[in-house]
Amino acid sequence: MAILEVNNIKKKFDNTEILKGISFSMEKGQTLSILGSSGSGKTTLLRCLNFLERPDCGTISVNGNLLFDAMQAPYSEAEIREKRVHFGMVFQQFNLFPQYTALENVALAPKLMNKGKTSDTEIDSMCKELLSKMGLSDRMNNYPHQLSGGQQQRVAIARALALKPDILCFDEPTSALDPELTGEVLKVIKELASQHTTMIIVTHEIGFARDVSDEIIFMDEGIIADKGTPAQVIDNPVNERTKQFLSNYSGHS
Amino acid sequence: MFSSVTISLFEGFLGTLKLFSLTLLFSLPLGLVISFGSMNKNIILRGPIRFIIWIVRGTPLMLQLLIIFYGPGIFLGMNVWGSGDSGRFTAALVAFVINYACYFSEIFRGGIQSIPKGQYEAAAVLGLSKSQTFFKIVLLQVIKRIVPPISNEVITLVKDTSLARVIAFYEIIWEGERFIKSAGIIWPLFYTGVFYLIFSGLLTLLFGYIEKKLSFFK
Numbered sequence: 265m266a267i268l269e270v271n272n273i274k275k276k277f278d279n280t281e282i283l284k285g286i287s288f289s290m291e292k293g294q295t296l297s298i299l300g301s302s303g304s305g306k307t308t309l310l311r312c313l314n315f316l317e318r319p320d321c322g323t324i325s326v327n328g329n330l331l332f333d334a335m336q337a338p339y340s341e342a343e344i345r346e347k348r349v350h351f352g353m354v355f356q357q358f359n360l361f362p363q364y365t366a367l368e369n370v371a372l373a374p375k376l377m378n379k380g381k382t383s384d385t386e387i388d389s390m391c392k393e394l395l396s397k398m399g400l401s402d403r404m405n406n407y408p409h410q411l412s413g414g415q416q417q418r419v420a421i422a423r424a425l426a427l428k429p430d431i432l433c434f435d436e437p438t439s440a441l442d443p444e445l446t447g448e449v450l451k452v453i454k455e456l457a458s459q460h461t462t463m464i465i466v467t468h469e470i471g472f473a474r475d476v477s478d479e480i481i482f483m484d485e486g487i488i489a490d491k492g493t494p495a496q497v498i499d500n501p502v503n504e505r506t507k508q509f510l511s512n513y514s515g516h517s
Numbered sequence: 518m519f520s521s522v523t524i525s526l527f528e529g530f531l532g533t534l535k536l537f538s539l540t541l542l543f544s545l546p547l548g549l550v551i552s553f554g555s556m557n558k559n560i561i562l563r564g565p566i567r568f569i570i571w572i573v574r575g576t577p578l579m580l581q582l583l584i585i586f587y588g589p590g591i592f593l594g595m596n597v598w599g600s601g602d603s604g605r606f607t608a609a610l611v612a613f614v615i616n617y618a619c620y621f622s623e624i625f626r627g628g629i630q631s632i633p634k635g636q637y638e639a640a641a642v643l644g645l646s647k648s649q650t651f652f653k654i655v656l657l658q659v660i661k662r663i664v665p666p667i668s669n670e671v672i673t674l675v676k677d678t679s680l681a682r683v684i685a686f687y688e689i690i691w692e693g694e695r696f697i698k699s700a701g702i703i704w705p706l707f708y709t710g711v712f713y714l715i716f717s718g719l720l721t722l723l724f725g726y727i728e729k730k731l732s733f734f735k
Contacts, residue, residue, distance in 0.1 A: 314642050315641075316638055316642070341646065341647065342646075345644045345645075345646065346644075348642060348644055349644050351642070352642070353642040355635060355638070355639065357633075357635050359635035359636060360639075361636065361639070361640075362658065362735055363661075363733075363734045372643070372653065373643035373644060376645060376649055407733065407734050407735075408735075409735035423643070427643065427644065
């Protein structure tokens with residue numbers, strides 16, 4: 265059974281249709297990368313999955329349970345909060361909370377969500393372990409402004425993982441980083457892929473997407489223009505738009 | 518002579534302090550409420566609140582004191598403030614609280630709106646509720662940003678309290694002026710400046726300390 269099923273998602277801003285009916289599904293433990301030029305709707309799609317935007321049309325199911333249906337009345341804030349935890353989100357701009365240390369950033373949400381079931385020390389040790397996995401064991405008590413962009417983004421990944429989401433989403437996770445810092449973040453994502461974390465990655469790093477993904481979606485003007493394994497979409501593209509896109513990026517990846 | 522003047526000026530300064538501290542006590546929370554109103558999506562709520570802020574910020578505080586003190590008697594024919602000194606004090610306090618709450622509300626609004634959208638989105642995807650987001654994520658960042666403008670307003674308030682003299686509220690300038698009539702000397706009036714200076718100096722130190730305390734994050 266597919267872990268995620270997205271069916272006919274449409275989204276309009278003012279009168280511009282950004283998503284024109286997106287459908288796809290993915291299996292548990294897979295890594296899906298979404299490629300496409302700016303304005304193709306890939307970030308909007310990710311934001312719809314995380315309930316940061318409300319699709320005008322379509323359904324989203326996780327583990328066979330219908331999570332979102334645009335035909336239904338607007339969900340309450342509490343309902344959305346409950347549905348949201350199926351997805352984790354890593355932002356382009358990290359969006360760490362500046363007044364909390366790395367560890368506090370990671371532990372904040374688990375502590376707020378935990379209603380006395382687990383002790384705070386247990387949560388802290390779980391979060392410390394996550395940060396160690398991210399190679400940040402000596403940075404746990406630093407505040408975000410004391411960390412490099414790459415370190416901040418790795419804290420943000422740990423923060424998203426701490427809630428044990430079914431699907432972890434990345435919105436251009438290395439686009440705000442200096443080139444010499446992208447490697448450390450990509451390495452962490454690769455490790456997660458090798459441990460079969462279910463991930464959706466919106467990225468411009470084509471070489472990285474080829475290495476890490478089980479499946480690639482190529483988006484163009486609000487639709488899925490091409491879809492397949494990295495070998496099909498990146499190495500042997502058939503679709504004209506995909507070819508054009510890849511040739512614009514060749515040399516960058 | 519000097520010490521007896523100092524003592525009577527100190528008595529006057531207690532009036533100043535009383536108006537100052539009670540104004541802060543009420544206008545800071547009221548300002549927060551007004552700022553939420555002025556940011557409300559609903560124009561029916563936002564419109565009138567923005568209108569009131571415009572009136573209050575667009576007219577002199579001295580005029581507001583006079584209207585609030587004499588207005589009810591003249592237009593409604595009733596004495597809402599009670600008689601004597603306590604009535605004057607209540608009227609002065611109401612005028613100051615409304616005036617400063619409006620100024621504070623604009624500072625709060627600026628502070629709250631300066632928090633990047635990404636902070637709210639990060640909190641949202643982590644499943645935080647709206648109140649958790651405000652109290653756990655946004656509030657301290659807002660406080661850090663508004664400490665300098667708030668400190669400005671607070672120091673202005675120390676000196677603005679002297680305006681309450683127009684409705685015969687007893688404070689330090691009043692006390693200083695009294696010596697002109699009673700003893701024919703003007704230096705006690707000038708001497709009141711030292712009280713203001715020392716007090717605003719202490720406030721500057723206090724706000725400097727708060728700013729430093731909040732400098733652990735950026």
